Amino acid sequence: MLRVSNQKDNNDDIKIKRLYADDVGICGKVIIIQNAMNKNVNVKIRYNSKQEILNKEIPPVKIVKFIDKNLFYLISIENGELAYYRINRIIDIKLTKTKSIVSDEDLKLLDIFDYGYHICNRH
Structure with a gap:
């Protein structure tokens, strides 16, 4: 079962979600990342x-694009750099929502693939 802890900061706009990889397969990981797509986030990854x-x-x-079920892109708001992360190596992810810095239109650089639905239906 997916365990996600929600914590509220003093600022109601900030919510922290933590994913415990021991409790989920790839499906749960993709879904939590998919839910954060197109939002400005701070990310801590172990x-x-x-x-x-x-x-x-x-x-x-x-988070702007999934390449396949194991890999996704992160795009930096500040300098436009792309980073690649393999989901199957991630132990946990902590996402902190940020205030919008750049408009959504400015960051629509890549197509978005929704893998959550397809992967979940394989189980």
């Missing part, structure tokens, strides 16, 4: 590298 478990904090980004 993931397995080849050498060790790493913690990474990513500046405000938008």
Whole structure:
């Protein structure tokens, strides 16, 4: 079962969702990321590298595209850089919603693929 903890900051616009990867398969991970798509988010990811478990904090980004069921793009709002993350290596994800910095139109650079629906229907 998917365990998601919701925490409220002093600012009601900020909600934190934390995903526990032990409790879900790829379906749950894709859905929680899909729910954050096209929102400006701060992302903290803990993931397995080849050498060790790493913690990474990513500046405000938008999740803009899934390449396939295991990989998704994050695009930086500040400098337009793309980052790639493999979902199957992620241990947990913490998403913090940010105030809108750039309009949605400015960041519609890539097509969006909704993998949540297709993957869930495979189970």
